[in-house]
Amino acid sequence: MPRVSGPTIARWRLGKELKQLREQAGRTFTDAAERLGCSESKIRKIEAAEVGIVKAELEVLLDLYKAPDDMKHLLRELQRVGKQRGWWAPLGSMPKAYTVFVALESEAQRIRMFEPLIIPGLLQTEEYASALDAMCTFASPAEQERAVAIRLARQEAFWKGNTDPSRLWVIIDEAALRRPVGKQPDVMRSQLMRLLELGERCILQVVPFNAGSYPGTIGPFTIFDFEEDVHSPVVYTDGQAGITYLEKSADVERANVAFGHIAAIALSPAESAKKILAIVSEMATTQGGEHDT
Numbered sequence: 001m002p003r004v005s006g007p008t009i010a011r012w013r014l015g016k017e018l019k020q021l022r023e024q025a026g027r028t029f030t031d032a033a034e035r036l037g038c039s040e041s042k043i044r045k046i047e048a049a050e051v052g053i054v055k056a057e058l059e060v061l062l063d064l065y066k067a068p069d070d071m072k073h074l075l076r077e078l079q080r081v082g083k084q085r086g087w088w089a090p091l092g093s094m095p096k097a098y099t100v101f102v103a104l105e106s107e108a109q110r111i112r113m114f115e116p117l118i119i120p121g122l123l124q125t126e127e128y129a130s131a132l133d134a135m136c137t138f139a140s141p142a143e144q145e146r147a148v149a150i151r152l153a154r155q156e157a158f159w160k161g162n163t164d165p166s167r168l169w170v171i172i173d174e175a176a177l178r179r180p181v182g183k184q185p186d187v188m189r190s191q192l193m194r195l196l197e198l199g200e201r202c203i204l205q206v207v208p209f210n211a212g213s214y215p216g217t218i219g220p221f222t223i224f225d226f227e228e229d230v231h232s233p234v235v236y237t238d239g240q241a242g243i244t245y246l247e248k249s250a251d252v253e254r255a256n257v258a259f260g261h262i263a264a265i266a267l268s269p270a271e272s273a274k275k276i277l278a279i280v281s282e283m284a285t286t287q288g289g290e291h292d293t
Helices: 007-024 029-036 040-047 055-064 069-082 096-107 126-133 141-161 174-178 185-198 249-265 269-292
Strands: 110-115 168-173 203-207 221-225 234-239 242-246
Touching: 007 040, 007 055, 007 069, 007 096, 029 040, 029 055, 055 069, 096 141, 096 234, 096 242, 110 249, 126 141, 126 185, 168 174, 168 249, 174 203, 174 269, 185 269, 203 249, 203 269, 221 249, 234 249, 242 249
Parallel strands: 110 168, 168 203
Antiparallel strands: 110 221, 221 234, 234 242
8 A cells, every 4th residue: 555644645645536536436526415415616625635524424435436445445544644733733824825835845755945045944043034034024023923933843843853864955056145134144154054054964055156047047946755656746936926836747847857957057065065164254254354444
């Protein structure tokens, strides 16, 4: 039986498998809704993983669709895991698109991330995160504070459970290392030292300025990879138009090719660490010169 991942992926897989079973059985949304005694809208939402399904309802659909025994066992397990709450539930309500991001981050077998302008959330210090969110003009101070708290909780959950450095592969443009964030110079210095520390627990590369133009100039993106029998890869992008998740093969392949090109022109992890150290030294020299004047 394929391995079952966390609750979000389990709900996605359950909905997908139920849809396939319904179509293979030649049943319509109306058939399923009449058998369950619910609206067609609910059946659509179950298949889209927008609402959950209790065990009794699942058994009714499995009977209606004449599911084979091995599939029944899998779907019962998916339903059991899918009704569980993620570690992030105690954090309270979050936008749906962001909740999906947190879930994918928690359940992915591997994460490949490219960021051209800022330090990625999993690698941020609290001071850097606070200074960054303070620039968010459409969020209240309370909302900014909560956003930072959620980011720190994500970090704790991820790094506490991560024993495989290859699970997280981050590539950052040199611009993100040199862009001042925060009013005090120590904010950036502490942030860069944090990168050096976490660079020993993940794969961390830097794209230097002298690399010239490259595919990453289009913008940031993250690829969430899962075991083949668990879920297909998901690509995440975030910009002024909002959060987007891409799952079509062509979109995923384009992201894979782009990440491969970016990784090829980026410095090696060892050279990247030297680059970060050199920037820290430059900062110290610059700050010292300012104090002398």
